[in-house]
Amino acid sequence: MQKHMETSLMLTEELKQLKSTWEQLIKESPQLRIRDAAQKLGVSELSLLMTDIGNGVTRLEGNLQELFKELPKLGKVMALTRSDACVLEHKGNFQKIEINGEFPNGIGTVIGPIEQRVFFSAWRYGLVVEKETPRGPSRSFQFFDKQGDAILKVFAQNDTDMEAFYQIKSLYEAAYQDPYVALESFETPEYETNIDIKAFASDWANMKDTHEFFGMIRKYKLHRQEALRLIGKEYAYQIAIDNLEKVLNHASETQVPIMIFAGNRGNIQIHQGKVKVIRMMGDWLNVLDPRFNMHLDLAQIKHAWVVKKPTEDGIVTSIELFDHNAQLAAQFFGLRKPGLRENQDWAALVNSFESIV
Numbered sequence: 001m002q003k004h005m006e007t008s009l010m011l012t013e014e015l016k017q018l019k020s021t022w023e024q025l026i027k028e029s030p031q032l033r034i035r036d037a038a039q040k041l042g043v044s045e046l047s048l049l050m051t052d053i054g055n056g057v058t059r060l061e062g063n064l065q066e067l068f069k070e071l072p073k074l075g076k077v078m079a080l081t082r083s084d085a086c087v088l089e090h091k092g093n094f095q096k097i098e099i100n101g102e103f104p105n106g107i108g109t110v111i112g113p114i115e116q117r118v119f120f121s122a123w124r125y126g127l128v129v130e131k132e133t134p135r136g137p138s139r140s141f142q143f144f145d146k147q148g149d150a151i152l153k154v155f156a157q158n159d160t161d162m163e164a165f166y167q168i169k170s171l172y173e174a175a176y177q178d179p180y181v182a183l184e185s186f187e188t189p190e191y192e193t194n195i196d197i198k199a200f201a202s203d204w205a206n207m208k209d210t211h212e213f214f215g216m217i218r219k220y221k222l223h224r225q226e227a228l229r230l231i232g233k234e235y236a237y238q239i240a241i242d243n244l245e246k247v248l249n250h251a252s253e254t255q256v257p258i259m260i261f262a263g264n265r266g267n268i269q270i271h272q273g274k275v276k277v278i279r280m281m282g283d284w285l286n287v288l289d290p291r292f293n294m295h296l297d298l299a300q301i302k303h304a305w306v307v308k309k310p311t312e313d314g315i316v317t318s319i320e321l322f323d324h325n326a327q328l329a330a331q332f333f334g335l336r337k338p339g340l341r342e343n344q345d346w347a348a349l350v351n352s353f354e355s356i357v
Contacts, residue, residue, distance in 0.1 A: 015050075015179060022037060022041065022048055022051065034049070035082075043148075044147060044149060044183060045144070046149075046183070053179040054179075057127055057128070057129055058127060059126075059173075059178065060126035060141075061175070064120065064123045064126050064143065065102075065104070065106050065120045067171075067172050068120075070171075071094040071141075072094045072096075073161065073167075075159060075161045075164070076091065076159045077092075077094070077114075077155060078155040079092075079116070079153070079269065080153040081262065081263045082264065083264055083323070083328070084323050084325070085296065085321070086329050087294065087295040087296075088260065088262045088269040088270075088294055089292070090114045091291045092113020093113050094112065095110075095112025095114070096110070096111045097110050104123065106120045107119055115270040116268060116270065121266075122146075123143055124145055124146040125144040125181060126142070126143050128140070138156075141168075146183065146186070147184065148181065149265075150264075151265070152266065152267045186265070190221070195221075203216050203219075204235060207310045208310075208311060209311055210311060223326065224322075225322050225328075234308070236306065237306055238305055238306075239304050239356060240353070241304045244319070244332075245278070245285055248275060248285065250349055252274075254345060256274075256334065256345050257343070258271075258273075258274075258335055259272050259336075260330060260331070260332055261331040262329065262330040271292055271294065272335055275292070276289050277289055283298050284298070285298055296329075296330060300323045301329060302326075303321070304321050304322075305321075306350055306355075307320050315342070316342050318332060318333045319350060
């Protein structure tokens with residue numbers, strides 16, 4: 001049955017002014033990305049997009065978890081997920097999606113050329129964004145949390161099934177294209193400042209799997225970075241941030257496969273495999289491979305940590321990056337499969353970095 005579409009409300013003077021200011025900002029800085037424009041204007045990215053409702057921006061409604069399960073029908077796409085400091089972009093298919101739990105509390109796992117861990121409890125808004133750009137038409141599904149921050153963007157490519165794209169759009173298109181969103185802030189978590197250090201250290205030393213880490217810091221109500229500070233240098237210590245360029249150059253030169261994790265409240269995107277083309281551009285450390293791009297803003301990184309987690313397969317060594325708001329920006333591992341020891345070339349490289357504190 002075809003939906004009855006109603007015309008959206010006229011923009012209020014406030015939204016008209018926001019739209020005008022945004023357009024002027026774009027004229028002054030044509031390369032400015034929408035996320036950076038939103039920060040400059042002190043609004044959310046979602047709020048900017050909603051000023052174009054009915055003009056290339058379409059509001060979606062319904063069960064976003066079910067919509068997500070439709071994405072494999074698109075074929076090849078580009079999936080973009082980011083933290084404040086790190087952007088991961090993968091070209092490929094949503095090959096296999098598994099979801100446990102009902103919306104809005106389901107947790108999804110994406111396996112294939114695009115790999116993700118999805119937390120639907122953070123998903124609130126969905127849009128289709130269709131724009132003409134100097135590089136040609138841009139068509140995407142975009143998802144946002146209750147603050148209006150982007151969770152995931154899925155961009156059509158030349159070989160995307162556009163018939164499937166518009167079928168999904170039609171199925172979830174909101175009957176009423178309302179430009180207004182009632183944004184909400186996330187509550188600031190409360191953390192403990194006085195814990196049983198001996199018990200915490202024992203739990204860390206007796207981890208059997210890296211996935212136990214999150215449950216452990218939740219048990220002690222610790223901020224992730226505070227947990228690293230408390231555990232001591234046997235398991236965690238700070239290193240110089242410029243070691244990140246060394247890590248990626250080494251991975252490129254030796255072709256040792258690595259893992260990169262980056263994301264936000266609603267989605268973690270994961271790269272598994274080799275990296276080839278590494279470029280520093282100003283403050284940005286980039287991987288520029290045909291099917292995978294990473295853009296890491298080193299100016300946003302305040303602390304870099306080497307972290308060692310015990311498992312049944314031996315120590316797993318990673319590098320964790322935190323931004324100026326003490327938020328986890330990205331993680332780097334040597335590629336490892338369950339049941340196997342970590343790559344010793346990776347471990348030797350990371351262990352060669354000296355503690356700076």
